[in-house]
Amino acid sequence: MQKLTLKKIAKELDVSISTVSKALRDSHEISKDTRDKIKAFAKLYNYKPNNIALSLKNRKTKTLGVIIPEIVHHFFTTVISGIEKVANERGYNVIIGLSNESFTKEVINMEMLANGSIDGFILSVSKETQLLKDYHHLTETIDQGMPIVMFDRAIKEIGCDKVIVDDVEGARKAVNKLVSLGCKNIGIITTKDYVSVGKLRTTGYLTALTESNLPLNENFILKLNDELNEEAHMDLLEQEIQLLLKNNPEIDGIFAVNEIYALSAMKEALKLGKSIPKDIKVIGFTDGVLSKYATPGLTSVSQHGKQIGEKAADLLIDRLENDHVEPPFQTVVIETELIERASTSEI
Amino acid sequence: MQKLTLKKIAKELDVSISTVSKALRDSHEISKDTRDKIKAFAKLYNYKPNNIALSLKNRKTKTLGVIIPEIVHHFFTTVISGIEKVANERGYNVIIGLSNESFTKEVINMEMLANGSIDGFILSVSKETQLLKDYHHLTETIDQGMPIVMFDRAIKEIGCDKVIVDDVEGARKAVNKLVSLGCKNIGIITTKDYVSVGKLRTTGYLTALTESNLPLNENFILKLNDELNEEAHMDLLEQEIQLLLKNNPEIDGIFAVNEIYALSAMKEALKLGKSIPKDIKVIGFTDGVLSKYATPGLTSVSQHGKQIGEKAADLLIDRLENDHVEPPFQTVVIETELIERASTSEI
DNA sequence: GAGGCTCACGAAAACGTTTTCGTGTTAATA
DNA sequence: TATTAACACGAAAACGTTTTCGTGAGCCTC
Numbered sequence: 001m002q003k004l005t006l007k008k009i010a011k012e013l014d015v016s017i018s019t020v021s022k023a024l025r026d027s028h029e030i031s032k033d034t035r036d037k038i039k040a041f042a043k044l045y046n047y048k049p050n051n052i053a054l055s056l057k058n059r060k061t062k063t064l065g066v067i068i069p070e071i072v073h074h075f076f077t078t079v080i081s082g083i084e085k086v087a088n089e090r091g092y093n094v095i096i097g098l099s100n101e102s103f104t105k106e107v108i109n110m111e112m113l114a115n116g117s118i119d120g121f122i123l124s125v126s127k128e129t130q131l132l133k134d135y136h137h138l139t140e141t142i143d144q145g146m147p148i149v150m151f152d153r154a155i156k157e158i159g160c161d162k163v164i165v166d167d168v169e170g171a172r173k174a175v176n177k178l179v180s181l182g183c184k185n186i187g188i189i190t191t192k193d194y195v196s197v198g199k200l201r202t203t204g205y206l207t208a209l210t211e212s213n214l215p216l217n218e219n220f221i222l223k224l225n226d227e228l229n230e231e232a233h234m235d236l237l238e239q240e241i242q243l244l245l246k247n248n249p250e251i252d253g254i255f256a257v258n259e260i261y262a263l264s265a266m267k268e269a270l271k272l273g274k275s276i277p278k279d280i281k282v283i284g285f286t287d288g289v290l291s292k293y294a295t296p297g298l299t300s301v302s303q304h305g306k307q308i309g310e311k312a313a314d315l316l317i318d319r320l321e322n323d324h325v326e327p328p329f330q331t332v333v334i335e336t337e338l339i340e341r342a343s344t345s346e347i
Numbered sequence: 348m349q350k351l352t353l354k355k356i357a358k359e360l361d362v363s364i365s366t367v368s369k370a371l372r373d374s375h376e377i378s379k380d381t382r383d384k385i386k387a388f389a390k391l392y393n394y395k396p397n398n399i400a401l402s403l404k405n406r407k408t409k410t411l412g413v414i415i416p417e418i419v420h421h422f423f424t425t426v427i428s429g430i431e432k433v434a435n436e437r438g439y440n441v442i443i444g445l446s447n448e449s450f451t452k453e454v455i456n457m458e459m460l461a462n463g464s465i466d467g468f469i470l471s472v473s474k475e476t477q478l479l480k481d482y483h484h485l486t487e488t489i490d491q492g493m494p495i496v497m498f499d500r501a502i503k504e505i506g507c508d509k510v511i512v513d514d515v516e517g518a519r520k521a522v523n524k525l526v527s528l529g530c531k532n533i534g535i536i537t538t539k540d541y542v543s544v545g546k547l548r549t550t551g552y553l554t555a556l557t558e559s560n561l562p563l564n565e566n567f568i569l570k571l572n573d574e575l576n577e578e579a580h581m582d583l584l585e586q587e588i589q590l591l592l593k594n595n596p597e598i599d600g601i602f603a604v605n606e607i608y609a610l611s612a613m614k615e616a617l618k619l620g621k622s623i624p625k626d627i628k629v630i631g632f633t634d635g636v637l638s639k640y641a642t643p644g645l646t647s648v649s650q651h652g653k654q655i656g657e658k659a660a661d662l663l664i665d666r667l668e669n670d671h672v673e674p675p676f677q678t679v680v681i682e683t684e685l686i687e688r689a690s691t692s693e694i
Numbered sequence: 695g696a697g698g699c700t701c702a703c704g705a706a707a708a709c710g711t712t713t714t715c716g717t718g719t720t721a722a723t724a
Numbered sequence: 725t726a727t728t729a730a731c732a733c734g735a736a737a738a739c740g741t742t743t744t745c746g747t748g749a750g751c752c753t754c
Contacts, residue, residue, distance in 0.1 A: 005740060006741070025742085030703075031702060048461075051462045052739085052741095053403055053740035053741040056739090057740080072424045073424070077424055088456075098428065112440065113440065116399040116400070117399070263640050290637065290640055292581075295610075399711095403709090403710080403739045404710080404711050
């Protein structure tokens with residue numbers, strides 16, 4: 001049985017299309033008799049208006065486009081769950097595009113969606129885009145009147161709403177926690193500086209140290225290549241961390257900029273006969289499934305991904321429904337929170 | 348600058364809309380001169396046809412609807428990544444709906460998308476749907492001529508293409524591995540039977556035991572409540588597992604139907620002073636991030652989520668492009684694979 | 695009984711495409 | 725020179741809605 005349309009109902013009931021449309025929208029232009037008859041018929045055969053036709057007519061699709069670098073990723077999925085939640089509550093759908101950290105795929109995906117399929121974008125740019133600093137696809141879609149909300153990996157130069165994590169502050173909190181627990185020699189395991197969040201978290205680490213009047217020891221800083229957090233390179237990763245711990249046995253606290261670095265640090269510390277948290281305390285960034293189920297449980301900086309998604313969706317929909325793509329733009333900072341577990345417990 | 352349309356180009360160049368359309372599609376009905384002029388203009392101002400208008404005209408949206416129970420979930424995201432890959436290669440977009448394991452949300456989401464927004468569904472039903480056994484939303488969309496491909500949690504009674512994991516066989520493989528490594532007393536940590544995959548994996552466990560002529564010891568079977576794998580109930584979960592291991596010290600192998608159960612088992616075994624894999628070997632199901640980064644690394648049954656997604660998308664698009672919603676339907680079984688790590692290594 | 699009103703409905707345009715079918719002009723043919 | 729064919733383009737319909745603007749019929753008023 002094919003989909004019912006206004007035209008078919010009109011034909012069946014021997015009235016005009018306009019009458020059917022009006023009756024279904026309860027226009028009192030139509031007599032109660034006809035209205036009831038049409039509504040009964042529509043209900044009986046389960047008429048639902050065609051979204052595409054509505055989109056074309058209204059020139060809005062009630063759909064948000066979300067572009068992320070990766071989907072097999074705890075943080076991004078929590079963000080999506082937040083986006084989906086408010087989108088659904090406010091009557092919107094969510095269409096997802098993956099850039100796989102590739103600039104080209106990001107551009108193609110956005111172009112594909114920008115031609116009428118969606119009303120606005122929520123996006124976190126790919127690493128390659130950050131590297132190339134080529135933002136023409138962003139400025140062009142904004143110029144065409146399509147609003148964008150960036151999250152997490154936001155770009156200063158682009159004029160649009162943003163929802164970001166205060167990476168510096170989150171790292172500062174974490175390191176401060178270690179300090180307050182008595183750690184005197186705190187190491188950091190981070191990425192090379194071209195990864196923006198890695199750089200920011202390193203900054204937070206440095207800030208916390210100076211604020212606490214702790215000396216900065218360059219040997220305590222391990223900057224790793226970004227590719228090392230794949231399973232295939234796990235042993236290399238572990239070697240590097242082992243070296244850090246072996247060469248600096250006085251280290252009594254570790255701040256790692258992601259879960260994997262933190263877990264590896266715990267593993268290597270244990271291997272070296274150290275006990276956690278007694279001899280060495282560890283804090284990671286991103287409160288994902290690894291932190292929760294690690295042994296011992298890993299204290300970590302939660303970024304509240306769901307909140308980020310919710311806020312981003314709200315910002316975007318607000319802008320769509322007041323349709324002004326003009327400034328002023330907001331930048332919302334979502335507070336991080338330290339989730340404490342066994343890796344930093346007092347005893 | 349608003350979006351360019353055929354009409355605007357036509358006006359600007361003082362020709363008719365049809366001429367513009369034809370010129371852009373390289374019709375030789377139009378003289379080379381006019382064609383070139385129009386194409387140059389379109390390129391200059393970056394004309395892209397409006398997808399919504401095309402969708403309405405062609406009565407197809409080139410968009411797949413994906414409905415899953417949860418998105419913060421390793422398995423489902425790998426499936427999505429597979430779907431997205433194929434969809435993109437074949438010129439389709441992906442729109443995502445989350446049921447959150449709720450029957451009602453599943454129905455609403457599907458109805459929202461079924462009215463023209465998408466060409467077909469890829470879905471894994473919610474637990475509640477499995478429980479209620481109410482499939483009217485599925486049969487109705489199929490009756491309306493919209494194809495569905497179900498994956499993982501498929502429903503026998505529904506006539507449509509399916510991509511499934513052979514849970515029984517995967518579990519059998521895992522238990523056989525334990526047997527071949529010399530385990531004599533193999534326990535299982537599974538869910539209550541109403542969770543379909545839990546039940547199937549339990550069946551596989553039982554099959555393997557009988558095939559190996561190992562006695563079935565009811566005490567070795569721990570069936571847990573589904574809600575225990577949230578962080579909040581972790582201690583309860585661990586207590587139950589601890590009891591299993593304490594009461595049955597002869598257990599030398601554990602098969603767990605998910606990663607969390609497996610990790611908890613390893614944790615409790617270590618607490619009891621057992622060594623892994625020497626005293627007790629452990630295998631989990633679903634090869635996610637936890638298995639990879641656990642200490643020791645957890646051997647687990649990989650479901651090849653990405654392949655599942657790829658296959659599902661291919662099946663759906665094939666059906667769409669040959670547009671026949673009629674039988675015969677395929678059920679594709681994606682083989683599982685045992686990923687071996689330290690938790691079952693020989694020494 | 696003529697004018698004006700209300701009522702209940704239909705025609706048509708619009709959203710942005712594609713495509714079929716004319717149609718007027720020019721050039722080639724008989 | 726008259727007929728035809730090829731060429732280059734335009735008008736209009738269609739996809740499924742919503743909405744504006746008519747309009748005919750019946751009624752009331754003076």
